[in-house]
Amino acid sequence: MRSRPFAQVDVFAGTPYQGNPLAVVLDAEGLSTEEMQGFARWTNLSETTFVLPPTDPAADYRVRIFTPYAEFPFAGHPTLGTCHAWLAHRPAVAAGRREFVQECGAGLVRVCREGTGLAFAAPPLLRSGPVDEALIARLATMLGIARAEIVDAQWADNGPGWVAVLLRDAEAVLALRPGQVDLDLGVVGPYPPGSPEAFEVRAFFPHNGVTTEDPVTGSLNASLAQWLLPTGRAVAPYTARQGTVMGREGRIHVSTTGDTIWVGGATFTCLTGHVTL
Structure with a gap:
């Protein structure tokens, strides 16, 4: 076990603590699936995410998304909340950029800055x-x-x-x-x-x-x-x-650019620190 950077982010509300909270472990290398699932069960939030180095060169980071009882290939508020926490954790890497690419179980998902928050490009329906x-x-x-x-x-x-x-x-x-x-x-x-x-x-x-x-x-x-x-x-x-x-x-903001549907909302950091995992 070791200390890992951690954030809790509120997503989809203009006022902090009025949206959907997300727990983000920002350095999850070395954690097993069982350890990730166990921590997500302990946080007891709707989702907890774990940030890892990407395996696809087109991605900026990779994320695994867990509810207290299962892993999801994709989820919306974890996508925005994870990107928010990653941007705050890696400001030099993200400086001057508007768009980022997340790798997850559903593939590559584009995320862009939008007003006071972020928006993701809706993935194809399964x-x-x-x-x-x-x-x-x-x-x-x-x-x-x-x-x-x-x-x-x-x-x-x-x-x-x-x-x-x-x-x-x-x-x-x-x-x-x-x-x-x-x-x-x-x-x-x-x-x-x-x-x-x-x-x-x-x-x-x-x-x-x-x-x-x-x-x-x-x-x-x-x-x-x-x-x-x-x-x-x-x-x-x-x-x-x-x-x-x-x-x-x-409040969820939906917009389009060409054939792409963007789903966005405000994101706020509510808690930062370290977790021992």
């Missing part, structure tokens, strides 16, 4: 397309609503395995009190035209037999944009709101 009627009915049961309240549903898997559900409006999303879910489930509903935010988003997933809600979810918002924009349900740029029911102030 699975997309409509959800069959039997599953839609099951989704309605999980969410505790009538089947008729689901406007549409779509596979939106970019790593975590999301199924996306569209409800009639943001109010319906905020009113949800789901029962037991057995898959990663994202729900979205539009705000009225002219509102500061275009959509309300909520993310639910199963953990040890209990339905858990994520405060602010970059991967889900990326896959939602890859569904909502091409179908004309959203127009970029737009801002989504998430975490409202949990008392958070998550």
